[in-house]
Amino acid sequence: MKAHTPTLEEIRRWPATVDVPQAAAALGISRSKLYALINRGEAPVRVLDFGAKRVVTASLVRLLEAA
16 A cells, blocks of 8 residues: 655644654655665655654755755
8 A cells, every 4th residue: 555645735734753654655755765765874854863763854844845
């Protein structure tokens, strides 16, 4: 089952950070692809590590606005 691809307006209403699967859906990529990018230090968004990786929503918005 394909994850819902959120609109930019929906993403702007998200909390300050989101989990990797949610961020991957916003980027239109698989969560495994985003985890791979994070592990290589190549993620196009800011990632915080609190034991579990969290993506900063503002960085998602900036990236998507620039696209």
